Amino acid sequence: MAAHIGHRLRKGATSGVVMAAAVAALAASQAPEMIPPAADNTGGDHAIGAGDTTPPSGDDSATGDDPYYTDLPPLISPNKPGASTKLPIITGPAEAGIPASVYSAYKRAELSIRSTDPGCNLPWQLLAGIGKVESGQARGGRVDANGTASPPILGPALNGNGFANITDTDDGAFDGDKIHDRAVGPMQFIPSTWAIWGQDANSDGKKDPNNIYDAAQAAGLYLCANDRNLALKADLDQSILSYNRSREYLNTVLSWVAYYERGTHQIPDGTGVLPVDRSDNGDRGNRPRPGTQTPTVPTTPTPTPGTQKPKPSETRPGPVKPPTVPTKPPVTPPVTPPTAPPAVKVARLAIVANEKLTATTGSAFTGAPRVAALDASGKPVAGVSIRFEITGTTDTRFAGGGTTATVTTSSTGLAASPALRAGEKTGSFTVRATVVGRTLGAADFSATVTERRADTLTRVAGDPLSATTGTSFAQQLQVKATEKGALAPGVLVTAVIVTSKTDPKEATEGPSFKGADGKSVRTVTLRTGTNGLLTFEPGDLLAGDTAGTFFIQLTAPGGGTTFVDLTVTAPATPDPEPTPEPTPSGSGSPEATPSPSSSPSA
Incomplete structure (x- = not known):
């Protein structure tokens, strides 16, 4: 939170009753579906459901229930004929202008989250309302060209003195305090919450809670957690209370949301109007918490001389009125802290076994790419969706014939791709593993397909x-x-x-x-x-x-x-056939040879 500036303009104006009336007056000039938020009946800023005497622990809120600005937006009377003029009119600095970089960050976060979680129905005005209450729109837009607050925005040490008691969780990495945690940046995340929800929305390679783009994106994801639909009043209230568990905080944020919904405009960075009142300044620290006041013992007045005795008619017995029973403050159910999606907790992907994947054509690879999803402290994260993709010129495929496959990490944070089978094309390619829905660095595995061999x-x-x-x-x-x-x-x-x-x-x-x-x-x-x-x-x-x-x-x-x-x-040559002798010419038949047995003629 920025340092206290100026003096308290509206002493006591942030009590629950006055604020409820102010919000109702603002809501009356809005669309008819605008429902005034409920308000508790105390003037103090305390945790809902924690009791009047128990300070909040801060363990279940984004900010550790640290101090916030309590300035209310200017209220413009409807000035309609016959309109009531009995509602209190609270005035304040002109606040319709939002610094350009801050405005851009809110709008970008709304568009990003509406594309990935349309059911949340996150309005950028909600981010603007929280940003106004938490840091005065990054101290009036004092950010550099990349959207980083300069100097950094730090809240007071959360040492239990009037707010949460949170010992150091980041070794001073974000807040520079190695004894207690402090809320950090334009959206005032405590380090332990930022470690889970931190984002790199401006793609500079860092998750910086002091960067308005990173912080706005993280705040939007945090508010949309637990499948909330912020178009519903109950879910909207729950999301704001999960940010800071105070009914007065809820009313203040809602008043700014309604104000920004009426219309706003951009102003140059660094020219925004700084808020004045804060929940931990003025006489707030000296005022006893509701329920802790020392009861006043009534004293019997001593009659003074000359006091007239009451007339008989005034002492006549009459009907006795029943004693007034004090109205019990409404009990608000405890706020369920948002459950971070597993992917949000992942800080990096680690390659489990980096042996080179090889196979011969037409055969299955003997191994498979394996990764471990780890958080910032190196602990495994279960339930994370890991996408494996085959890239490069190859006809290798996962089991089932696809080139992509999504696998969920086990209880030990491990995920292995489906079995790989080589095609007929030889050469090298890459299997890439990424966290679904995140922009973390990918884990790449080299793979090679070679010809089948015979020696x-x-x-x-x-x-x-x-x-x-x-x-x-x-x-x-x-x-x-x-x-x-x-x-x-x-x-x-x-x-x-x-x-x-x-x-x-x-x-x-x-x-x-x-x-x-x-x-x-x-x-x-x-x-x-x-x-x-x-x-x-x-x-x-x-x-x-x-x-x-x-x-x-x-x-x-x-x-x-x-x-x-x-x-x-060549084929064998056959022997030639014998040629017969020619027959003598002249006689039709050969001469007869006399038989040896024939006898000569006489």
């Missing part, structure tokens, strides 16, 4: 492969791929027809492979099956038109290589 290729059968020109090889050819003695499925093996084992160059003639499109090629790339085997079926290998000895050179990533011999022969 050995072996011919399964030793039968030679042979064929004649113009045909195809009728034998089946199988090659087994292994990596460190284990079968290597899914390995890409390149097969090339060559003419020499010592100088393996693709042959220009001879055998070839039958391509998928029916054309013949002399180089193919095939993948081993789940059993690690590469199989060429009969007919897959064509002999060609050139006889000779050829080879299939097979190679695999990882160094595996082997050769398969191919023999192509």
Whole structure:
């Protein structure tokens, strides 16, 4: 809070009764749905529900129930015909102007929170009302170009002397006090509350309670906690009371909210009107708290000489009026302190295991990215939503086929991404982990996909492969791929027809492979099956038109290589058939040869 300036202009004007009347007068000139806030029937500033003699602890409020400005806004009489003039009119400095940076911070916080939590219905005028009461709009807008109060705004030490007693929680990091905490900044957060709700709304890399942009954003989130809908009167009251547990504080803030809803304008930074009255100055510190006054013992007046005796009519018995029973002050239920969303508590993401993630194409990664969500003291935060995202040129996917996945941290603050499975594309990429709804630094994991490997290729059968020109090889050819003695499925093996084992160059003639499109090629790339085997079926290998000895050179990533011999022969030439002797011409038939048994003629 800024130092006390000037003198108290309206002594006693902040009592509950007068304030309630003032707020009612202001509300009467507003929209008809404006409901005047309730007021307790005491003139002191004390915690609701804590009793009249018990000082507030401050543990359940944003400010530690520290002092605040009690100046009320100027009230403009409706001046309608027949309007009552009996309501008290409280005057004050012209307060319609709000410093430009402060106004900008309130509007930016409203837009940001309405986009992330539209159900809260946060009005910027509520932030302006609290900012006015807590710091006089950052001491009239005394902020630098980044919106940081200069000098810093600090409240008194919360040592229990008239307000909360809070021992140091931040080692003086925010408030410079290593004995007691102090409320800090334009919205007067105590360090323990800022450690949970602090924001970096101006993206300068710092969460500074003295920065109006950071403080306004944090205040808006705090007021919207516990799923409050500030369009409802009950939720609105609860949110303000959670900031400072005082009914008088509630009434003062609501009076400024109503005032700013009538209209306002921007003024240059540093030219705002500073408030005067504060809840801990004037005669407030000397006035006993309600309920602690020493009762006055009535004394019997001594009759003076010459006092006339009452007339008989005045002593005549009459009806006895019942004793007046003092009205009991309304009991306000205790304010439920807001529950901070888990994500708000996170100060950083820590990488649990930073080993490099690797996998071969088409296989699952053996590990998964893991992070720990930690608060400012290094303790784990449970229930935080962590978003894992695959970035870079890759076809690797999470289980289920997506490139993003959201995981909630466990009771130990840990979150691991779903299983990763590599595609067929090799190369490096990144898995990035971020806190959902926060702008904290990301945790990045490097990952690499490599080809499947085989250090050995072996011919399964030793039968030679042979064929004649113009045909195809009728034998089946199988090659087994292994990596460190284990079968290597899914390995890409390149097969090339060559003419020499010592100088393996693709042959220009001879055998070839039958391509998928029916054309013949002399180089193919095939993948081993789940059993690690590469199989060429009969007919897959064509002999060609050139006889000779050829080879299939097979190679695999990882160094595996082997050769398969191919023999192509020309077809055998058949023997020529014998040519018959020609038959002599002249006689139609050969001459008859006499039989040996025939006898000569006589």
